[in-house]
Amino acid sequence: MATLVLIDLNSQASFEFQYFPDEVQTRLHPNWRPQDVTIGIKPLLYENSDPELLTFPELWMDESYTNESLTETLQSLKEFAAAEVEDRGAPPPLLATWGDRKQLCVLQDLTIAETFFSDNGEPIRARLSMELIQIQDEGEAVGVNIT
Numbered sequence: 001m002a003t004l005v006l007i008d009l010n011s012q013a014s015f016e017f018q019y020f021p022d023e024v025q026t027r028l029h030p031n032w033r034p035q036d037v038t039i040g041i042k043p044l045l046y047e048n049s050d051p052e053l054l055t056f057p058e059l060w061m062d063e064s065y066t067n068e069s070l071t072e073t074l075q076s077l078k079e080f081a082a083a084e085v086e087d088r089g090a091p092p093p094l095l096a097t098w099g100d101r102k103q104l105c106v107l108q109d110l111t112i113a114e115t116f117f118s119d120n121g122e123p124i125r126a127r128l129s130m131e132l133i134q135i136q137d138e139g140e141a142v143g144v145n146i147t
Contacts, residue, residue, distance in 0.1 A: 002020050002098050002099040003016055003017065003020060003098065004016070004017040004020055004021060004056070004059070004096070004097075004098045005017070005096070005097050005098070006080070006094050006095070006096055006107075007094060007095040007096075007097070008080070008083060008092045008093075008094060009092065009093045009094065009095055010092045010093070011083070011092070013080065013083075015076070015077055015080045017059050017061075017128075018060070018061050018062065019059070019060050019061075019062070020098065021056045021057075021058060021059050022058055023056070023057055023058060024054065024055070024056055024098075025054070025055040025056075025057065026052060026053070026054055026055075027052065027053040027054075027055070028049065028050075028052055029049065029050040029053075030046060030048075030049050030050075031046070031047045031048050031049060031050055032044040032045065032046055032047070033045050033047055051133050051134040051135065052103075052133075052134040053108070053131060053132070053133055053134070054096065054103060054105065054131065054132040054133075054134070055129070055130070055131050055132075056128075056129065056130045056131075056132075057129050058127060058128075058129065059127070059128040059129065059130060060125070060126070060127055060128070061073060061074070061125065061126045061128070062116075062124070062125045062126075063124045063125070064116055064124045064125050067118050067124060068124065069118065069122035069123065069124065070114075070122075070123045070124060070125070070126055071122055071123060074112060074114075074123065074126060077110070077112075077128075078110075078112075081107050081110045090106075091106040091107060092106070093105075093106060093135055094106060094107060094132070096132055103132065103134060104134065104135050104136075104137055105132040105133055105134050105135055106132070106133055106135055107130065107131075107132060108131040108132060108133045109129075109130065109131040110128065110129075110130050110131075111128065111129045111130075112126055112127075112128050113126060113127045113128070114126050115127050
């Protein structure tokens with residue numbers, strides 16, 4: 001069974017999601033810019049592409065069958081998501097892997113909804129959504145170093 005794993009390329013820390021998502025959305029957005037003209041419809045000039053946006057709209061963590069708290073796991077994910085490169089104040093480059101796919105990216109958005117609780121109020125089920133935005137590989141741009 002495939003798993004979704006995020007690997008911090010600076011620290012080599014990783015986070016593996018418990019269940020594979022039901023859906024992965026990819027958004028591609030070419031960058032077209034209208035050219036100024038005095039008469040008629042403005043012609044479009046292709047400049048480049050915006051980074052690819054990967055959205056995982058529904059990731060689940062579920063310990064309702066064992067009644068074990070997800071508090072530590074969710075805290076670990078929050079810390080992983082809040083990491084930044086110390087000397088740049090930027091998010092660390094991540095490698096997202098699932099199946100035979102790999103994407104170099106940074107975490108753009110993480111939403112956690114705790115949806116089910118044990119008798120003592122500990123979260124035992126959570127639904128997450130996550131957006132990752134593509135970053136350039138080292139070889140794609142001059143002067144860009146992501147390691």
